[in-house]
Amino acid sequence: MADGYHHGNLRAAVLARAAEVIEQEGPYAFSLRSLAADLGVSHTAPxxxxxxxxxxxxxxxTDGFTELARRLAANREAEGGFLESGVEYVRFAMEHPAHFQVMFAPSLLDQDDPALSAARGAAFGELRSGVASLADGVEDPAAGVVAGWSIVHGIATLALTGNLDSSGVRALLGDADLLAVTRRSAGLLFGSPEPPPSPAQE
Known part of the structure; x- marks a missing residue:
């Protein structure tokens, strides 16, 4: 089986398997040796x-921050506004829970890794660009970005840990999905987007 992997795709396979294990059991539940065994390769290959x-x-x-930066940039280029950046942030966390978990656990990471530093810088650069988008509507835009990030990061974390449901808080919002919950909650700070016009209004 080891011969079935080449240097180009073993890396991707190891990361995919690590993400699966982290999502199910947490970031401490694997070793390089266990990942190699799962993939059927030499224990030295990873x-x-x-x-x-x-x-x-x-x-x-690094992969997580790169993807988050890409999504936030796409929202900015589409003029989605800071509120929708928050929605994309939560969407990313739900779709990539293992990445999200390790991205914000600095004690687990090599802080001197240049690729990690660059990817993190790009993602937070997109987040900081929200200051400009809030300049006309928020008295203290910089604090608004911190408050907005805190809200969406908190929503994502509460959802991923199951606390949003187990606390009964989510039930207060009816059957709204998590992205709707995010829009309603962050909208208290930044204003909810206008609802689409009804057919009679068009």
Whole structure:
């Protein structure tokens, strides 16, 4: 089975398997040796790409920040506004829970990894660009960005840990899906988007 992998796709396979394990059992539930066994390769093969378990987690975080930055940039380019950036943030967390978990756990990561630093910088650069979008409608735009990030990060974390449901808080909002919950909650700060016109109004 080891011969079935080449250096180009073993890296991707290791990251995919690590994400599966983290999503199910958390970031401490694997070793390079266990990932190699799961993939049917030599126990030294993952070390060639990542060096250590920390290297795997740092690579996952790098991929996560890269994808988050891409989504936030796409929203900005589509003039989606800061509120919709928050919605994209929560959507990313729901679709990539393992990445989200390790991205914001600095003790698990190699903080000197240049690729991680660059990807994180790009993602937070997109987040900071929200200051400009809030300049006309919020008294303190910089604090508004921090408040907005806190809300959407909190919603994502509460949802991923099950606390939003187990607390009964989500039930207060009826059957609204998580993105609708995000719009309603963050909308208290930044104003909910206008509802689409009814056919009679068009």
């Amino acid at each position: 070390r060639y790409h990542f060096g250590s378990r920390e290297g795997v987690l740092s690579a996952l975080a």
